[in-house]
Amino acid sequence: MTLLSLQDLRVTIATPEGPATLLDGVSFDLAAGEQLGIVGESGCGKSMTALAVMGLLPAAARAEGHVIFEGKNLLALDEDALCQIRGRRIAMVFQEPMTALNPVKTIGDQVAEGLRWHMGLGRGEAETRAVKLLDRVGLPQPRFAPGLYPHQLSGGQRQRVVIAIALACDPAVLIADEPTTALDVTSQAEILDLLADVTAEARMALMLITHDLAVVWQNTASMLVMYAGCVVERGTTAAVFERMAHPYTRGLLAASPHALDRALPAGRRLATIPGRVPDPQHRPQGCVFAGRCSRAAPDCLPGPPAERALEDGHRVACLHPHGAELPA
Amino acid sequence: MALFLVQRLTALVITLLVASLLVFLVMEVLPGDPAAIILGVNARADTLAALRAEMGLDRPAAERYLVWLGGLVTGDLGRSYTYGVPVWELVGERIGLTLPLALMAIVLSTALAIPLGVLAAARRNKPADVGVMGFTQLGIAIPNFWFAMLLILLFAVHWQVLPAGGFAGWDAGFWPALKTLILPAVALALPQAAILARVTRSSVLETLGEDFVRTARAKGLSRRAALWRHAVRNALIPVVTIMGLQFSFLLAGTIIIENVFYLPGLGRLIFQAIAQRDLIVVKDLVILLAASVVVVNFVVDLLYAVLDPRLRGGQHVV
Amino acid sequence: MSSETQTSALREYWQRGRGQANLMIGLAVTLTLVAVALVSLVWTPYTVSAIDIPGKLQPPSADHWLGTDQFGRDVLSRIMAGAVNSIAVSLVAVGIGAGIGVPLGALAAARRGLVEEVVMRFNDFTFAFPALLSAVMITALFGPGAINAIIAIGIFNIPVFARLTRAAALSLWKRDFVLAARVAGRGRTRITIDHILPNIASLLIVQMTIQFALAILAEAGLSYLGLGTQPPNPSWGKMLNEAQTLMFIAPQLAVFPGLAIMVTVLGLNLLGDGLRDLLDPRLRRLR
Numbered sequence: 001m002t003l004l005s006l007q008d009l010r011v012t013i014a015t016p017e018g019p020a021t022l023l024d025g026v027s028f029d030l031a032a033g034e035q036l037g038i039v040g041e042s043g044c045g046k047s048m049t050a051l052a053v054m055g056l057l058p059a060a061a062r063a064e065g066h067v068i069f070e071g072k073n074l075l076a077l078d079e080d081a082l083c084q085i086r087g088r089r090i091a092m093v094f095q096e097p098m099t100a101l102n103p104v105k106t107i108g109d110q111v112a113e114g115l116r117w118h119m120g121l122g123r124g125e126a127e128t129r130a131v132k133l134l135d136r137v138g139l140p141q142p143r144f145a146p147g148l149y150p151h152q153l154s155g156g157q158r159q160r161v162v163i164a165i166a167l168a169c170d171p172a173v174l175i176a177d178e179p180t181t182a183l184d185v186t187s188q189a190e191i192l193d194l195l196a197d198v199t200a201e202a203r204m205a206l207m208l209i210t211h212d213l214a215v216v217w218q219n220t221a222s223m224l225v226m227y228a229g230c231v232v233e234r235g236t237t238a239a240v241f242e243r244m245a246h247p248y249t250r251g252l253l254a255a256s257p258h259a260l261d262r263a264l265p266a267g268r269r270l271a272t273i274p275g276r277v278p279d280p281q282h283r284p285q286g287c288v289f290a291g292r293c294s295r296a297a298p299d300c301l302p303g304p305p306a307e308r309a310l311e312d313g314h315r316v317a318c319l320h321p322h323g324a325e326l327p328a
Numbered sequence: 329m330a331l332f333l334v335q336r337l338t339a340l341v342i343t344l345l346v347a348s349l350l351v352f353l354v355m356e357v358l359p360g361d362p363a364a365i366i367l368g369v370n371a372r373a374d375t376l377a378a379l380r381a382e383m384g385l386d387r388p389a390a391e392r393y394l395v396w397l398g399g400l401v402t403g404d405l406g407r408s409y410t411y412g413v414p415v416w417e418l419v420g421e422r423i424g425l426t427l428p429l430a431l432m433a434i435v436l437s438t439a440l441a442i443p444l445g446v447l448a449a450a451r452r453n454k455p456a457d458v459g460v461m462g463f464t465q466l467g468i469a470i471p472n473f474w475f476a477m478l479l480i481l482l483f484a485v486h487w488q489v490l491p492a493g494g495f496a497g498w499d500a501g502f503w504p505a506l507k508t509l510i511l512p513a514v515a516l517a518l519p520q521a522a523i524l525a526r527v528t529r530s531s532v533l534e535t536l537g538e539d540f541v542r543t544a545r546a547k548g549l550s551r552r553a554a555l556w557r558h559a560v561r562n563a564l565i566p567v568v569t570i571m572g573l574q575f576s577f578l579l580a581g582t583i584i585i586e587n588v589f590y591l592p593g594l595g596r597l598i599f600q601a602i603a604q605r606d607l608i609v610v611k612d613l614v615i616l617l618a619a620s621v622v623v624v625n626f627v628v629d630l631l632y633a634v635l636d637p638r639l640r641g642g643q644h645v646v
Numbered sequence: 647m648s649s650e651t652q653t654s655a656l657r658e659y660w661q662r663g664r665g666q667a668n669l670m671i672g673l674a675v676t677l678t679l680v681a682v683a684l685v686s687l688v689w690t691p692y693t694v695s696a697i698d699i700p701g702k703l704q705p706p707s708a709d710h711w712l713g714t715d716q717f718g719r720d721v722l723s724r725i726m727a728g729a730v731n732s733i734a735v736s737l738v739a740v741g742i743g744a745g746i747g748v749p750l751g752a753l754a755a756a757r758r759g760l761v762e763e764v765v766m767r768f769n770d771f772t773f774a775f776p777a778l779l780s781a782v783m784i785t786a787l788f789g790p791g792a793i794n795a796i797i798a799i800g801i802f803n804i805p806v807f808a809r810l811t812r813a814a815a816l817s818l819w820k821r822d823f824v825l826a827a828r829v830a831g832r833g834r835t836r837i838t839i840d841h842i843l844p845n846i847a848s849l850l851i852v853q854m855t856i857q858f859a860l861a862i863l864a865e866a867g868l869s870y871l872g873l874g875t876q877p878p879n880p881s882w883g884k885m886l887n888e889a890q891t892l893m894f895i896a897p898q899l900a901v902f903p904g905l906a907i908m909v910t911v912l913g914l915n916l917l918g919d920g921l922r923d924l925l926d927p928r929l930r931r932l933r
């Protein structure tokens with residue numbers, strides 16, 4: 001059952017030099033309980049996608065297309081209606097736990113705030129629920145009293161608080177934007193396990209945004225690869241890793257410092273992808289990756305490549321994908 | 329926190345000691361013999377010498393400095409040359425005007441500036457913001473004594489609803505006395521409010537860009553709720569610093585404003601004492617004003633701890 | 647930098663600055679002020695100090711656009727001449743402040759250690775004294791007059807420039823190109839002159855504009871208290887002081903000199919804001 005559906009989402013932002021395209025026709029579906037990974041380099045539009053779903057794009061940005069959630073187009077809703085959905089039906093966990101919490105409010109208040117705002121709970125009841133939530137995310141009492149301030153916690157502990165805030169109203173979709181990037185390695189694994197646990201327990205859909213292929217591999221069932229505001233490859237995580245049809249996906253893997261022993265051919269060294277991401281003000285007419293692609297051919301330049309289906313719902317937006325035995 | 333307090337207190341005492349030394353030295357090198365000023369140009373040499381001895385002016389400078397300093401600490405500020413009364417009495421009399429005036433001005437400017445600053449930030453680049461910013465540009469550009477004169481022209485000359493100057497005295501009753509302080513307080517408050525509103529605006533704008541405000545919005549809080557519950561309190565931390573610094577401008581402002589309105593307060597007293605070369609009064613008042621500025625800024629440091637729990641310390645959870 | 651690239655940089659600034667209302671209004675007001683001051687040196691509608699008792703306290707008219715004062719002197723002429731006074735006092739005062747403050751701040755940043763400590767303590771210390779109070783003291787004790795007013799205002803500009811220069815210079819000293827110059831064996835003074843000062847020049851220009859506006863306000867305040875420019879030399883502050891006693895008879899006298907101060911300060915502040923937007927690369931990127 002599709003819960004959230006993005007259809008041809010385009011986001012442009014006004015700059016002094018003219019409009020810049022940040023998302024260029026992003027479409028995907030997210031089902032209840034699904035764990036979807038979105039992977040790509042910084043600036044590829046994965047965070048913009050999350051912010052567009054949340055309705056929290058920067059003031060200068062404009063979104064077109066459809067973001068359908070529970071039958072409503074979020075892009076057409078007014079601010080009040082969006083406030084009813086944010087935090088209550090769709091919640092978000094951010095990248096920087098050090099700055100995502102208000103330094104002058106206690107963690108208990110910050111977790112309880114959403115409950116009081118959406119559920120109209122009283123102070124006492126909200127705090128009782130907040131304490132339970134803290135416990136659920138691995139911050140047990142009495143060591144992690146709700147009266148603590150963020151500066152008294154470590155980065156990993158703060159990220160648990162951020163997760164507790166997101167879980168407070170039992171949302172249907174949880175968006176986690178690089179939730180472990182700012183953490184040390186041990187905390188990373190713990191936080192990812194926690195996210196997997198809590199979402200599975202409540203059949204919550206998880207949208208896990210990361211630049212790290214290893215994180216996607218370990219934590220998601222399906223995935224999207226994004227490049228320069230476009231989805232270039234999608235499918236089940238297993239299928240995408242198996243085939244790695246888009247040259248960009250391969251480049252991303254080769255450049256990944258968290259080398260996946262399984263997927264990395266023996267003897268391959270870490271590589272970099274040559275060239276640079278196209279300027280969002282001057283996007284190429286054709287394939288956005290063509291300028292950096294070793295497989296680029298003249299037919300890549302006139303227009304953007306359409307997505308083509310491989311087996312098992314695996315799709316790639318490339319005219320010359322890896323794996324030569326493509327069906328015509 | 330305790331260490332921080334001790335450090336700040338030590339710095340405070342040192343600043344005041346250096347200030348007292350500087351003030352004393354400035355008064356030393358000034359031309360003019362206080363005894364001669366009191367007795368006039370035709371005084372006989374022996375009367376002059378006698379008075380100098382009585383006032384202690386024949387003693388070495390270092391000794392006189394220590395005596396003066398000791399007096400400051402024990403509360404003996406000495407005797408005014410021109411008024412012939414203890415300086416404490418003069419100060420006590422006049423502070424009853426200047427302190428309420430300064431407080432009124434602070435309350436007024438804060439009450440005006442913070443809502444305006446927050447409003448401007450919330451409506452960035454909208455008409456409300458442009459209007460507030462225009463108002464603050466004017467407020468900063470208007471000399472406060474001229475603004476005071478315009479207020480007198482309007483409220484005293486044209487509409488005749490408030491007095492043009494003078495102080496009724498608290499004995500005349502609360503309202504009549506307060507009435508004479510309204511225009512001076514407004515004149516003092518306006519430039520401060522203009523600056524404070526600008527500081528508030530930029531501070532709120534900066535805070536609105538913080539990640540935790542986005543977290544609050546992601547919880548579903550409306551723009552307004554995120555602004556008031558999450559941005560404003562954090563934004564007030566730098567605003568309080570500026571308010572502390574403004575206190576010293578406010579004191580300086582009373583020198584001019586009390587002159588415009590003929591108010592017998594500390595500002596006018598210090599101005600007159602300088603003109604009359606009543607050096608002991610000048611010395612004492614300058615040190616008192618410097619002390620109040622330093623102490624106010626110390627209090628501001630303490631206020632930080634109230635606004636920002638990070639400064640209160642608290643154990644890190646291990 | 648060759649003169650050609652300089653010209654093209656200037657042209658680029660002009661292209662960008664033309665669209666900024668702040669900057670253009672500020673520039674227009676400031677240039678007008680300077681023009682009025684220059685004109686008044688050679689021509690004013692009436693002789694600045696010509697007394698005409700029968701024609702005193704006239705309201706504005708075709709003969710006297712802004713009316714006459716209690717001695718029958720032409721108010722417009724006196725305001726024009728007052729501009730010279732305001733500009734001269736403020737220019738020298740800000741010059742003193744920047745002339746002493748900038749080297750002090752640069753020295754503190756270059757030397758660190760004890761030198762910096764002394765400079766910064768002195769700075770902290772000046773904050774304990776309200777600048778105007780100290781200026782009142784200096785002018786009152788050393789005698790009223792334009793020169794002492796300049797010194798008094800100038801002294802309190804020193805810490806402003808010292809603080810700003812030190813803060814900006816400190817961050818530059820950590821930058822790669824300065825480190826490179828140090829590795830190449832350049833002396834601290836040489837680096838300060840070749841690399842530090844050119845890079846903070848725009849910051850200093852902006853601050854000077856703002857301090858200039860503050861100095862005009864301070865000079866007006868001191869003259870209003872009778873401690874600045876002495877009669878018969880015209881000064882805006884003094885004119886307001888004289889107008890105050892006549893407020894019930896000739897309220898217009900209290901209006902024009904104040905307007906002159908306000909417009910001047912407003913223009914300078916707008917110019918300062920506009921220059922900051924134009925020159926500050928950090929803000930430029932954000933816009």
